[in-house]
Amino acid sequence: MSSTPHHDEGDIVYPSAIPFVLAHIACFGAIWSGVTASSVWLAIGLYWLRMFAVTGGYHRYFSHRTYKTSRLGQFLLAVLAQSTAQKSVFWWASKHRHHHRYSDTEHDVHSPVQNSFAYSHVGWIFSRDHHVFDDSSIQDLTKFPELRWLHRFEIAPAILLALICFAIDGWAGLFVGFFWSTVAVYHATFCINSLAHVHGDKDYVTGDESRNNWWLAIITMGEGWHNNHHAYQYSVRQGFRWWQIDPTYYIIVGLSKLRLVWDLKQPPQAVIERSQALPPRVIERSAERLAASVPLDRVVAAFREAYAATPSLPELHLPTLTAAELRAALAELQNRASDGLAALQQQAHDVLAHWDASSWHLPVLPSREQLSEKAAAMFVKTPSLDAIAARAHELLVEAMHARLVALPVEASPGPR
Template identity: 35%
Template sequence: MPSTNYPVTKTVNANASNANRKKFHLSELEKMRKGGFWLRKWRLVDVVNLCWITGIHVLAAFAPFVFDWGAVMVALGLGLFTGVGMSLSYHRLLTHRSFKIAKGLEYFFAYCGVLAGQKDPISWVSTHKSHHKYADTERDPHSPAEGFWFSHLGWFCYNDYIVAKCGEYSNVPELKAQWFYMFLHETYFWHPTALGGLLYFYGGFPYLVWGLGVRATFVCHITFVIRSAGHIWGERPWNTPDTSTNNWWTGTFALGDGWHNNHHAFPNSARHGLEWWQLDLTWELIKLLQLTGLATDVKLPSEAEKRRMVLLGSAQTNKTI
C-alpha cells in the first residue's frame, strides 16, 4: 500500500497573534463544514482509511459462507489482543498516563493497538486528547453535535478537518520524540496489511475473513460507538460538563472503556468501571500487571475527588435551576 504521510495543515505567519490564529482556524472550519463530507478534496490518507473501512466490512460479509472454527478462534484471540492494545495502551497508558510499565512492554501493547486498524498511536492519542480538551464543543474532533454518523465514523476519514479543529499532533510531543512511534506513524497502514497477508498465507480466505474482516469490523465499531452512542444514550452518574454516558454493553464489549461518563469524570483513572458490577477487563489486566510488579504508579480517583465531583455536579444543577 502507498506511504501515507499525513498532510500538514496551513499555518499563519509565525508572528501572527493568537487571535489571528483562532480566526484562521474557525474560518477554515466553516469552509469545510459548508463543503460537506463527500464533495470535498480527498487526501490520500482519507481515501486509504475509507478503503480500509469498506474492505473489512466487505470481508466480514463473507463470514457466513466460509465458517471455520480455527478461523473463529484466531479472530477471538486477535480481537482480545487488539482490543487490549486500544484500551490499555492507546487509551489509558499513552493518552492519560494512568500507570507506568517498562518501555518494551509499552511498545508491545502499542503494536497490538496498531493491528486494530484505528490509526497509529500519534494520530489516535492526539485526537483523543483533543476530545477531552474540547468535548462537545465545535473543536471536538468527533462531536455528536455534528450528527451520529460523523461522530461514529465520518471523522475517521476526514483528516484535514480534524487537523483544522485541533492542530497537527502538537499535543503529543512525548510520542513524537520516540523513534518507535514515529516509525509506526510513517508506516502505519503496512502493519494491518501485513497481518492480513499472514492470515491468508496461514489459513486461506476463511482466516482472512474472520481474522481480519470480522475481527477488525467488530473492534472498530465497538470503539467508535463510545464516541457516538457514548455521548447520546446511557446513564450519567457524574455531572460532567459534557454529554458522556455509561453504557453496560459498550462497557462490557469495549473491555471497560464504555463506562465513558466515569472516564470523563476521572480521565486519569486506570479503572473505568468504578462500581463492583461495572465489568472492566482492562482494569483487571492492569491489576494483574501491578500485582506482578510490571505496572507501577497506577492512578485511581480518591474519595475526596469523588466527593468534589459530586459537589461540582450539585452546584451546576442548582445554577441551572
C-alpha cells in the same frame, strides 16, 4: 503530522479512509472462502486481544498515560494497537485528547450532540479535516523515534497480522479471522464515541453528555463506564464501583503483578464520592447548559412589556445600557411590583417546579436560588451546584443585556 487544521471544502472522503472501506468489503470474502471453526475462534481471540490493544493501549496508556511501562513494552503496545488499523498512536492519542478538551462542544471531532449520530459513530473519519492532528498535544509521545517510525508505517502491523491469519487458516483465516474481527473492533470502539454520549446514566457532572452504559462496558472491556472516565480521565480504572466490570483494568493489574507495568493511577476518593469541587471548565459548561434551559427571548420580551407598563421608572437608553444598569432595572421592576411581588415570586417557583423551554413567561430572570433548585434537578449531587447556578445567572444577565442593547433605539422600554 501537523498542527494546522485542514478544511476539506466539501470533499466526502480522503484516500486514508479507503482501507477502512475495503476492510468492510473484505468481510464478504467469507462467502467465497467459507467459514471454518478455526477462523471463527481466530476472529474471537483477535477481537478480545485487539480490544485490549485499543482500551489498554491507544486509550488508557497513550492517550491518558494512566500507567507506565518500559520502552519495549510501550513499543509492543503500539504495534498491537496499530494492528487494529485505527491509524497511528500519534493520531489516535491526539484526537482523543482533543475530544476531552472540547467534549460535546462545537469543536469536538465526534460529538453526537453537535452532529448526527451516524456522523459521530463513523462519518467523521471520512472528512479530510480529521486526517491531520495536533502534534503539540502529544510531545510526550513524539520524542520516541520508534513511535515516529511506526507512525510513518502505521498500517504495517495490521498487514503483518493479516498475513499471519492467512498462514494459520488460509483465506478463511484472512477474511473471517482478520477482517471480521477488525470491523467488529472498529464499531465497538466507535460506539463509545456515539452511543456512550447518548444512552446510559450520568453518575457525575462532567459538563458534557458522557454516560455510563453497562452493556457497552461488556463489549469494550470496561470502556462503557464513560461518564466515570470523563469525571476523572487519568484513572487506569474506569469502573469506579466494585460491580462495574472493567476487564481492561483487571488485565493491567495482572501485568503489574508481573512487573511489566507500574504506577497505576487511581481516581481520588473525593472524585468517586462526588465530594470534590468541579474544575472551572466543567462548571462553565454546566452553567451554559443550565442557562440554555431558560427561554431568554421570552424573558426579554416580558421584561420590556412589564417595564414599559410600570409607571415612574426611568427610561432605559439601550445603546449605552450596562449590565449593572440592567441588574438595577430588574431589581427595581420587582420592587415596584409591591403587592404583586409575592405573587410574582410564587409564580416563579410554580414555573420552576415544571420548568421547560416553554414555561417561563415572567419579566424577570430566575434568581440564583431558583437556578440552584433547577441545577439540583438537572445534575447529580456535587458541591459545585451553587457555583454552577451563580455562573448561569451571570451568563443570563450578560445574554439579556446583549439582546436589549441590540434592539433598535426606538424600541427602548420606558414609561409612556
